[in-house]
Amino acid sequence: MAASETLLFTPIRIGGLELPGRLFKTATAETRASADGFVTDELVAFYRLLAMGGTPLIITGNIYVSRQGKSAPRQVGADHDDKIAGLARITEAVHAHGGRIFAQLNHCGRQVVPDFVGATEVVSASAVKDLLTGTRPRAMRADEIAAIVDQFGEAARRCRDAGFDGVQMHSANGYLMSQFLTPYTNRRDDDYGGTPERRTRFAREVLGAIRSRVGADFPVIIKMNGADALPLRDGLAPAELAEAARIMETAGVDAVEISVGHYESGFPMVRGTFDLCLRNMMAGSMAHLPPVRRTLLRVFRPLVAFASNLLWKGREGFNLDYTPDFKARLTIPVISVGGFRTRATMEAAIARGLCDAVSAGRPFLADPFFYQHIRDGTPGPHCVDCNACVGHLGAQPADCYHPRVRAEKDAMLAELGLG
Incomplete structure (x- = not known):
């Protein structure tokens, strides 16, 4: 077998942790915690299945570091020590099946619909209104920044104590770290x-707070945009973001995962078709928008779906457009998320030196045994990029909501005695 056909299943090291393969489960909002952020049986079962499928590394959906940073209902938290025991149930379930799991730590900043999560105050780097949600945050004071930095560090400590194998700092997709x-x-x-150096200060301070709690040997990675995708606004291009990643490597991060876009960008981070996505959003998170925005979205939803289907057609490896800038500047592993569905495309991305590993989200919702099926060349439920799952995020549990694919998934799990 040629080397290019086996690269996906060769080991890779992230910090001091060696992983047996290079296809990871990226973060997806699970919407399976309790209302007050505690781990549930449903959430443990979600991760257990992914580990049973042989997934080398699972990255959790965003875990809030404080209630202020919560972005959606039924999101799990690491904001108090009373969450540690529940979080440990997740890591025990994953480790029992030989898997490894990182906790993604996040504060949503301005990217929140306040009524959706019961927020009374929204903060950000600056008081810049979010054009999608209409949310206008308050600029944070220096003492508030220091408090949130400390909250990230304490959340990382709790996750380490709960048995996680590493943490991921979420500095992509327009959340608070990305906002800075x-x-x-x-x-x-x-x-x-x-300056670029000063705009990385918040992330560097968060990394320092994490390292002060977990030590130098505990893997800490960061998720960043490859491009901000903010036309007519002062967003960052790949070269500028890669330079920020270089600064973060110098500060001590162990790997970077590349995504794209902010909420205001539309749908560049998922791509595919959006009819089901927008329909589900109208019954979920978007139902909590301010009345004028909610009415406009309802009236123009067919047009928005049509335009989105044209602008963001499904394509495998779409963030590979940005990774060369990161590969040129970094020595740490570069992980690319973005539409990966087939072994050939994943293998080619790594063989061409565009990234060191790939990650996927929606395919694992359609098929928790996605890694195993890709590795063994056996069929399984196949994500069709309908994005119905994306429309439900934050309102319904993370799962496949395409009728045919979901039926195939349910049948597979029933046959395995896991239904």
């Missing part, structure tokens, strides 16, 4: 704004 990084959302004139 991007000039469009960061208009500060203090030590946290202006």
Whole structure:
């Protein structure tokens, strides 16, 4: 067998952790915790299945570091020590099947519909209104920044104590860390704004707070945009983001995962078709938008779906457009998420030196045994990029909602005695 056909299943090292393969489960919002952020049986079962499928590395959906940073209902938290025992149930279930799992830590900043999560105050790097949700945050004071930095560090400690194999700092997709990084959302004139170096300060301080709790040998990775995808706004291009990643490597991160876009960008981070996605959103998170925005979306939903289907057609490996800038500047592993569905495309991406590993989200919702089926060349439920799952995120449990694919998944699990 040629080397290019086996690269996907060769070991890779992230910090001090060696993983047996290079196809990972990226973060997806599970919407399976209790209302107050505690782990449930349903959430443990979700991760158990992924580990049973042989997935080398699972990255959790975003775990909030404080209630202020919660982005959706039924999101799991690591904001207090009373969450540790529940989080340990997840890691025990994954480790029992030989898997490894990282906790993705996040604060949503301005990217929240306040009524959706019961938020009374929204903060960000600057008071820049989110054009999608209409949410206008308040600019954070320096003492508030220091408090959130400390919350990230404490959340990482709790996750380490719960048995996680590493943590991921979420600095992509327009969340708080990304808001500090991007000039469009960061208009500060203090030590946290202006130059590229100062705009990375918040992320560097978060990394320092994490390292002070978990030590130098505990894997810490970061998720970043390859491009902000903010036309006519002051977003960052791949070269600028790759330079920010280089700064973070110097500060001590062990790997970077490349995504794309903010909420305001539309759908560049998922691609595919969006009719089901937007329909489900109208019954979920978008039902909590301010009345004018909710009415406009309802009236123009068919047009928005039509335009989205044209602008963001499904394509495998779409973030590979950005990874060469990161590969040129970094020595740590570069992981690319973005539409991967077939072994050939994943193998080619690694063989061509465009990335060191790939990650996927929606295919694992359609088939928790996706890694095993790709590795063994056996059939399984196949994601068709309908994005019905994306429309339900935050409102319904993360799962496949395409009728045919979901039926195939249910049948497979029933046959395995896991239904």
